[in-house]
Amino acid sequence: MDMTDGAMTVDDVEVASGYLDVEKLRRDFPILAERVHDRRIVYLDSAATSLTPRPVIDAISKYYETTHANVHRGVYATAEEATRLYEEARIKVGRFIGATRPGEEVVFTKNATEALNLIASSWGHANLKENDVVVLTEMEHHSNIVPWIMLSEELGIELRYVPIDGSGRLDLSNFDEFCDGAKLVCVSAMSNVLGTINPITEMSKVAHDHGALVVVDGAQSVPHLPVDIQELGADFLAFSGHKMMGPTGIGVLWANATILEAMPPFLGGGGMILDVKPEKFLPADPPDRFEAGTPPIAEAVGLAAAVDYLQSIGMGQIRSHERSLTAFALESIGEKLGDDCRIFGPPAGDDRGGVMSFSYRDVHAHDIAQVLDQYGVCVRPGHHCAKPLMRKLGVAATARASIALYNSEDDINVLIEGLVEAGRLFANA
Amino acid sequence: MDMTDGAMTVDDVEVASGYLDVEKLRRDFPILAERVHDRRIVYLDSAATSLTPRPVIDAISKYYETTHANVHRGVYATAEEATRLYEEARIKVGRFIGATRPGEEVVFTKNATEALNLIASSWGHANLKENDVVVLTEMEHHSNIVPWIMLSEELGIELRYVPIDGSGRLDLSNFDEFCDGAKLVCVSAMSNVLGTINPITEMSKVAHDHGALVVVDGAQSVPHLPVDIQELGADFLAFSGHKMMGPTGIGVLWANATILEAMPPFLGGGGMILDVKPEKFLPADPPDRFEAGTPPIAEAVGLAAAVDYLQSIGMGQIRSHERSLTAFALESIGEKLGDDCRIFGPPAGDDRGGVMSFSYRDVHAHDIAQVLDQYGVCVRPGHHCAKPLMRKLGVAATARASIALYNSEDDINVLIEGLVEAGRLFANA
Amino acid sequence: MADLEELYREIILDHYRSPRNRGELPVPPAHRVEGFNPLCGDEVVVTLIVNDDTVSDIKIGGTGCSISQASASLMSSAVKGKPVDEVRGLIHTFKSMMSVHQSTLGDADEDGRQIEPGPEDPELVDSDALGELAALQGVVKFPVRIKCATLSWNALSQGLDELS
Amino acid sequence: MADLEELYREIILDHYRSPRNRGELPVPPAHRVEGFNPLCGDEVVVTLIVNDDTVSDIKIGGTGCSISQASASLMSSAVKGKPVDEVRGLIHTFKSMMSVHQSTLGDADEDGRQIEPGPEDPELVDSDALGELAALQGVVKFPVRIKCATLSWNALSQGLDELS
Numbered sequence A, B: 001m002d003m004t005d006g007a008m009t010v011d012d013v014e015v016a017s018g019y020l021d022v023e024k025l026r027r028d029f030p031i032l033a034e035r036v037h038d039r040r041i042v043y044l045d046s047a048a049t050s051l052t053p054r055p056v057i058d059a060i061s062k063y064y065e066t067t068h069a070n071v072h073r074g075v076y077a078t079a080e081e082a083t084r085l086y087e088e089a090r091i092k093v094g095r096f097i098g099a100t101r102p103g104e105e106v107v108f109t110k111n112a113t114e115a116l117n118l119i120a121s122s123w124g125h126a127n128l129k130e131n132d133v134v135v136l137t138e139m140e141h142h143s144n145i146v147p148w149i150m151l152s153e154e155l156g157i158e159l160r161y162v163p164i165d166g167s168g169r170l171d172l173s174n175f176d177e178f179c180d181g182a183k184l185v186c187v188s189a190m191s192n193v194l195g196t197i198n199p200i201t202e203m204s205k206v207a208h209d210h211g212a213l214v215v216v217d218g219a220q221s222v223p224h225l226p227v228d229i230q231e232l233g234a235d236f237l238a239f240s241g242h243k244m245m246g247p248t249g250i251g252v253l254w255a256n257a258t259i260l261e262a263m264p265p266f267l268g269g270g271g272m273i274l275d276v277k278p279e280k281f282l283p284a285d286p287p288d289r290f291e292a293g294t295p296p297i298a299e300a301v302g303l304a305a306a307v308d309y310l311q312s313i314g315m316g317q318i319r320s321h322e323r324s325l326t327a328f329a330l331e332s333i334g335e336k337l338g339d340d341c342r343i344f345g346p347p348a349g350d351d352r353g354g355v356m357s358f359s360y361r362d363v364h365a366h367d368i369a370q371v372l373d374q375y376g377v378c379v380r381p382g383h384h385c386a387k388p389l390m391r392k393l394g395v396a397a398t399a400r401a402s403i404a405l406y407n408s409e410d411d412i413n414v415l416i417e418g419l420v421e422a423g424r425l426f427a428n429a
Numbered sequence C, D: 001m002a003d004l005e006e007l008y009r010e011i012i013l014d015h016y017r018s019p020r021n022r023g024e025l026p027v028p029p030a031h032r033v034e035g036f037n038p039l040c041g042d043e044v045v046v047t048l049i050v051n052d053d054t055v056s057d058i059k060i061g062g063t064g065c066s067i068s069q070a071s072a073s074l075m076s077s078a079v080k081g082k083p084v085d086e087v088r089g090l091i092h093t094f095k096s097m098m099s100v101h102q103s104t105l106g107d108a109d110e111d112g113r114q115i116e117p118g119p120e121d122p123e124l125v126d127s128d129a130l131g132e133l134a135a136l137q138g139v140v141k142f143p144v145r146i147k148c149a150t151l152s153w154n155a156l157s158q159g160l161d162e163l164s
Ligand SMILES: Cc1ncc(COP(=O)(O)O)c(C=O)c1O
Pocket: A270, A292, A293, A294, A295, B047, B048, B111, B112, B113, B114, B141, B143, B144, B188, B190, B191, B192, B217, B219, B220, B240, B251, B385
């Protein structure tokens, strides 16, 4: 590859460079040096949670070893430093998704699920009333469905589900009508079952034209695609640390500052107040208003290290790698297993991420995963917290293989080897 | 000390043994080897957050290095192991506080504050209506006040505050009347400002006689006293991992199984459901019902290691050490600083924990903390998230020194040295 | 793949491929119970008729993985025509087998919840009484699958409770 | 204790011990603004009179630490009798001084929130214009205390905005 050719566009570089240097990257993930059943680990479950690279583990340890103190109120040296690290993490995470006022617009939660609940509870209670419409899609994760069902049970709002088509994409042919009278549109940027990457920018425009705000569930997109909230045109974005190589115990809500400013508190307690009297309290400004109690400090430090790690590789490069590998996987599986393996979701391409759910003959997903485990292959069987989607697809469960920057063609080959064995074991089953 | 004397009771051992071997214990805390302003760190802010011992830091690192996977749904080896570690942590934490059915009764939250909000939101909405009475005390932390104020604004319930007396103890002379018609009594087992250890067992009896349930805020007691929920007779107990040598990002709600079973969900999302259809969902049984989204897995592993650490020393021994050191501190300060230093809360004794809030001449708490920082002494100035209590005490802020098992008489001596310097610097101020 | 062969013994695959007592009995006279594994979506429908303190008929419906299907099929064969008391004993023995080995904490069931103390020593589980069911013993090495194996048994147990 | 002496310069202690322009002006004719530091409970009450585009009188009430009290006292001396334009300039210069050094991220204010880009080079802060206020320069080494120092300035700034 001629890197001196100055005329290459970013797209060229991605396509031309294709894969990342996986052998090198794998050394950053201590768990990949472990062996199970006397085999190397083939981790294909990054959609559930990603593996954790050394710099993130070390950042957390170092924080506890040298700095740990509670934030915001301390005057002494380590408390100042802990506060600085915590607020720096906020700004780093905000910039990572293109926030212009990260210090005000980024709220740390415990996971993406809490971020979505925060929107439903705080914004929802303040802005929705009986018969108001909230638009969801058939491919949402339970975390972007159940909070809205709870709200609909409480307030009597109407939920509308944008359907998916046969290819596993949203059928947006009459999205306009769906938005008619809607106050809010809640959509996943990337499906955790189908791998579909949804056209958020276009959907936001239509939603805004109808006066609806847009909640984007970025749990799957932020870890795997370059995400810029300005470009998405979204009003809210929720995602989780543990899916983007960061620690468990931390999630992120980004929201437009003006919207956040007008929202009432979510949980009450220390740190989210200006004043408390026995019968009333005065909430603090965002983001503090939404961070009751001691926040996930070490987790924020770890998440900042994860953002550094992802950025050192480059989200464009990561996407390029995963797109190539997804294309390879879909093609190989098709070639080697043919019609025995049914893969859900769109074909490889710009709107397809590295999440591959499949059924194989009529071997149950649980049994597939069990056999694959013996090959060191980690895939997830089940409904993937998307039961409405499962019903739509007409299955009780699927097996799901999902990739990240540490996966290679080798991993896909082992996956296929395992599937063939499952087929043999359950022949005529 | 004659350890062979078989007739010694536990109390004897505590009093006789007095202090723990602090020099040895300090080696478990890497941060104590750090230096600030060219001095050793004198950490007297454990009421805000405790330092983290090596075994906890290592447990977290090891988890990410060898096991990390999402829990509950995986079939492959590391996912099974992660699930096992997570559920084992639940049982360990439950047993630590004397739960008889830890697997069902322990809910992991993000901090104590979320645990208290969970009670207010879930139990509160299901059981309280206009004019119902919730009893609090004047020494509660904002995290055990604001959720109830929010609920009172929403439902029109009445809040009653049990007052404190001149010694900083609860005035329980007409607690009976306070409980009249009450549905719930919410009380801190140990004040984070006054150090007062409240007579929960007695209060629970009275509350129960009046048909009220009892919420105990154990954020300060669980890390420092032997706590047994059977003995307390409480219905709910909330506490935080980071104050008990565990990680940030995790808290605990314990509740009686029967009560928990009857409570509606709190946050909605993945992991807390049995089934989801577009318009309705079926919640899972406790504790899953209350753990929406990916839980704090690494944090639970770290918390389990913290419980092991505390138990390896023994909560009785820890309490004995801290009681002796509190007595020493109160006496020394009185001796060396006399009336210049006003210490809030009861005298040393059975109902006094190692939290010492004070004012010194009329040097502002912020300035005291600033001067002490130069001595490596970490104390916290401010309202300590207890503004109603501050108003009652007639101060805007106090400086607070709080101890843990790694503190010694030396630390108190440095504290006093620093206070004398603050006095000199602000002489005639 | 030795572990795998222990899990997927021929007898299990056989019951999975050719489930016994498949279907649903008409209600009434039968009693109907549903079981549900929220983690994987497996569902079992147990319909049974108890006459003269005997499980005179039983049928199994629903969908699930090889372990849950085979366990249900094996169960139906084992309990059909047996006195209720004996069936209850079998349920207890089976559930003990499923919980003995797996928990490091000793007294937690498949959910990590605590259960009534069962036989502490695996030897105390009477495998003879289990007959063909002993083929499911391999499952205890795969803790996540224990829920699959016990799904139909929990439904049966619930059904007997409701009937008595 | 060199840092400490830089923070608590004699001039600061002097203003803390003997605050200038202490009290509250009657409202009206004065305008009243409250400032509030939720972290430590410090409160400041600024009452001011603006006549002919000039801050003709100002008084300071409230309670707080030495830094917040001294800063308010120094502020009152610096702005009393000055044209509003000049006062606004002073506020900007003072807040720049308080934000230049402290953040590694370069453009965050005392809350870690982003602010309008100020002079990037500390040299650009005209310390001459600050006079006695330059004594507060030591505060920037103590990030937590910056909020104390800016409390009264934010209140004054708010007051001028409300009056215009
Ligand atoms: C008595 C008391 N209750 C509740 C809390 C809240 O704990 P957290 O901030 O970990 O939620 C604290 C600590 O700040 C406390 O001291």
